[in-house]
Structures are given as structure tokens and as C-alpha cells.
Amino acid sequence: MAARLLLRAALPAAARGYAKKAAMKSKGKSLAKEGLKAPEVCTDPTMLTTYAMGVNYFKDGPEVALKPDSEYPDWLFEIHLGPPKKLEELDPNSIEYWRRLRKYNTWHRNRLKKGKKL
Numbered sequence: 001m002a003a004r005l006l007l008r009a010a011l012p013a014a015a016r017g018y019a020k021k022a023a024m025k026s027k028g029k030s031l032a033k034e035g036l037k038a039p040e041v042c043t044d045p046t047m048l049t050t051y052a053m054g055v056n057y058f059k060d061g062p063e064v065a066l067k068p069d070s071e072y073p074d075w076l077f078e079i080h081l082g083p084p085k086k087l088e089e090l091d092p093n094s095i096e097y098w099r100r101l102r103k104y105n106t107w108h109r110n111r112l113k114k115g116k117k118l
Contacts, residue, residue, distance in 0.1 A: 042053045051063040069077070087104065090097040 039054065042048060047053065047063075049066075051065055053063055055064045056062070084100075085096075087097070087100050090100060
């Protein structure tokens with residue numbers, strides 16, 4: 001016990017607490033940061049009808065040329081691109097009907113849970 005007291009008296013008391021907050025260092029002069037530039041938009045109608053603009057993922061190189069419709073699969077032209085169909089418009093024997101029904105029921109349960117208080 002006496003050895004501990006002597007040891008504590010010999011060592012300086014360490015202050016315990018939180019770590020220091022890091023100081024904000026500025027690098028050079030405060031210049032405005034350059035923002036990201038948006039890609040260039042092509043407005044040439046002949047280019048838009050003959051090439052798939054923005055599809056080429058290489059930095060350098062030509063744009064991808066569009067092929068005639070006969071070279072694409074038939075299902076590509078049958079894809080529904082409009083707003084999603086309502087539940088009443090779907091066939092009850094299809095998987096899309098049951099997926100939509102499950103989604104609507106999930107939304108309904110979430111709305112009911114949101115109003116409950118603990």
C-alpha cells in the first residue's frame with residue numbers, strides 16, 4: 001500500500017478525458033471546388049435515330065450503331081413501358097397479380113403500424 005502511494009506521488013498525474021478534437025487544416029488558398037460536369041447532351045436528330053447515344057462505356061471510341069428491328073428479339077418490343085397496371089387490370093392467375101397484391105398488403109400493414117402508439 002505504501003509502495004503504491006510512493007509510486008503515485010513520483011509519477012505525474014495523468015488527466016483523463018476525451019481525445020482532442022482534430023483541428024481543421026486548410027490546404028492552400030480557399031478556392032471554389034470544381035463541381036462535376038454533366039455529360040454533353042446530343043440534340044442532333046440524325047445521330048439520335050442512328051446511334052444509341054451514351055451507351056458506349058469506353059472513354060474513347062464511336063457510339064454504338066442501332067441495328068434494324070429484325071435483328072432484335074420480339075420480346076423487346078412487347079415490354080410494358082407505361083405506368084404500372086392496377087390490380088384490377090391484372091389476371092388473378094398470373095404471378096404479377098400476386099406480387100402486386102403482396103406489395104399492396106405490405107403498404108397497408110405499414111400504414112397501420114405507423115399510426116400505432118407504443
